[in-house]
Amino acid sequence: MAAPLPRAPFSSPATRAALWPARSNPCTAAAPSSGALGWRRRQPCPVLSMAPGSARSTPAALAVDPKVETLLDSVKWDVKGLAVAIAQNVDTGAILMQGFANKEALAATISTRKATFYSRSRSSLWTKGETSMNFINVHDIFLDCDRDSIIYLGTPDGPTCHTGAETCYYSSVYDALQDSKSNQERQVTTTLYSLEDTINRRKEEIVTEGIGKPSWTKKTTA
Numbered sequence: 001m002a003a004p005l006p007r008a009p010f011s012s013p014a015t016r017a018a019l020w021p022a023r024s025n026p027c028t029a030a031a032p033s034s035g036a037l038g039w040r041r042r043q044p045c046p047v048l049s050m051a052p053g054s055a056r057s058t059p060a061a062l063a064v065d066p067k068v069e070t071l072l073d074s075v076k077w078d079v080k081g082l083a084v085a086i087a088q089n090v091d092t093g094a095i096l097m098q099g100f101a102n103k104e105a106l107a108a109t110i111s112t113r114k115a116t117f118y119s120r121s122r123s124s125l126w127t128k129g130e131t132s133m134n135f136i137n138v139h140d141i142f143l144d145c146d147r148d149s150i151i152y153l154g155t156p157d158g159p160t161c162h163t164g165a166e167t168c169y170y171s172s173v174y175d176a177l178q179d180s181k182s183n184q185e186r187q188v189t190t191t192l193y194s195l196e197d198t199i200n201r202r203k204e205e206i207v208t209e210g211i212g213k214p215s216w217t218k219k220t221t222a
Helices: 013-019 066-074 103-112 173-177 191-209 216-221
Strands: 083-089 095-101 116-119 124-127 136-143 149-156
Touching (some): 095 103, 095 116, 103 136
Parallel strands (some): 083 149
Antiparallel strands (some): 083 095, 136 149
């Protein structure tokens, strides 16, 4: 088994460049074999054509693969025809954003592999990145056990939040209760990734400091 590649801190420019290179349309790209990330891209994408409609409309406006249509009908949409849709980073596990999807939005995401939502304020579909070009390229989609919420598991092309932060979830409730300011560089990641980020930052500090009393902890993590 090949040794894992070293990772830089998630907040570093090098990491952003590595995680967010220019990407081709994942629907037309060659499907990679399953690997360390634990997912396989499923090809081909179902054929779908779209026309505008309300949140509760589906399908006369859509030409959808029959299997996709059956799946769409199995979701427990609310009285407005919507379900919560969460985008999650496939590499780090970070929750990127939360929106709402209707049947058309989920069908579009399945077909295009770009995270697509339903805007309640504009009463229309919108694809994350259609303005900023920071698309979320979807590798897989999960429904919860009650089939009333959705996870888009994917790779972002750039920062997800309109503030420029990598995720919309950087404000800790416990930090706020302790009067600490929100940190946009903070990541909602797993313990393993948080530890890896801390170790990499310690290594950078050793290289850049050059003065002051040596830290035994920093040296041991290096």
